[in-house]
Amino acid sequence: xxxxxxxxxxxxxxxxxxxxxxxxxxxxxxxxxxxxxxxxxxxxxxxxxxxxxxxxxxxxxxxxxxxxxxxxxxxxxxxxxxxxxxxxxxxxxxxxxxxxxxxxxxxxxxxxx
Amino acid sequence: xxxxxxxxxxxxxxxxxxxxxxxxxxxxxxxxxxxxxxxxxxxxxxxxxxxxxxxxxxxxxxxxxxxxxxxxxxxxxxxxxxxxxxxxxxxxxxxxxxxxxxxxxxxxxxxxx
Numbered sequence: 001x002x003x004x005x006x007x008x009x010x011x012x013x014x015x016x017x018x019x020x021x022x023x024x025x026x027x028x029x030x031x032x033x034x035x036x037x038x039x040x041x042x043x044x045x046x047x048x049x050x051x052x053x054x055x056x057x058x059x060x061x062x063x064x065x066x067x068x069x070x071x072x073x074x075x076x077x078x079x080x081x082x083x084x085x086x087x088x089x090x091x092x093x094x095x096x097x098x099x100x101x102x103x104x105x106x107x108x109x110x111x112x113x
Numbered sequence: 114x115x116x117x118x119x120x121x122x123x124x125x126x127x128x129x130x131x132x133x134x135x136x137x138x139x140x141x142x143x144x145x146x147x148x149x150x151x152x153x154x155x156x157x158x159x160x161x162x163x164x165x166x167x168x169x170x171x172x173x174x175x176x177x178x179x180x181x182x183x184x185x186x187x188x189x190x191x192x193x194x195x196x197x198x199x200x201x202x203x204x205x206x207x208x209x210x211x212x213x214x215x216x217x218x219x220x221x222x223x224x225x226x
Contacts, residue, residue, distance in 0.1 A: 004156075040122060042203060042218040043157075090156060099145050099164050100207035100214050104156035 003027045004105035006091050012111045019078040021108045023091030029103070030096060032074035034058075034066060037088040037107075046089075049074055081112040115140040115208050119217035127225045132176075132191040134220045136204035139185065146187040147205040147214065148178055157203060163187060174198070199224045 004025045013019055023032065030051050035043040045058030047066040055068055063085060065077045078085055088109050092102040120135040138144055145164045149157040161172025168180040174197075178189045187204060204217040 040218055042216040045213070048213070099162060101147065101159060101162060102157075102214055104158070106156045
């Protein structure tokens with residue numbers, strides 16, 4: 001089983017619908033992240049959480065919200081999806097060491113029609 | 114502030130030829146530097162990392178990178194390309210107390226038979 005699991009792996013939805021992407025991890029890490037990947041833009045940070053009570057906005061948080069339900073679970077919500085939120089979304093984790101190394105899930109591909 | 118520039122969004126090499134993927138960074142404090150690889154339909158996995166020890170870093174699958182402070186570079190090399198090396202490669206930098214990663218825009222490596 002993967003250390004960082006994302007569900008769903010693929011989702012097609014319509015404009016205006018609410019969508020939730022879920023992430024769970026078995027690495028025991030405190031820190032969890034949501035990134036968005038678009039072709040040619042690399043990865044952009046949406047939200048990050050250093051522990052259950054510490055949630056922070058990343059560089060592109062508008063239109064997104066998150067919930068840290070437990071140390072191992074971090075979900076990303078799109079309250080009202082729009083077509084330019086079509087992208088590949090990654091959850092990642094890291095521990096408290098100084099390097100910042102990230103461990104990634106396999107991604108959730110979201111298409112908003 | 115920190116940033117990463119990857120020169121060349123697409124690089125093609127022949128099988129057996131040298132692979133060179135370029136990465137330059139900007140950081141106001143000593144950085145940690147990473148190369149990640151993304152195979153089709155998969156998440157990112159760590160290839161190698163520089164964390165202020167040896168400036169020449171060896172990673173998985175025969176890749177290595179050299180940290181050059183004077184040139185603010187961390188280029189990725191492999192002496193002989195293999196078809197299985199075809200993937201997208203991301204350079205990333207972390208610095209500061211939070212050690213959050215900032216990613217470059219990625220380089221798609223194609224290996225020609």
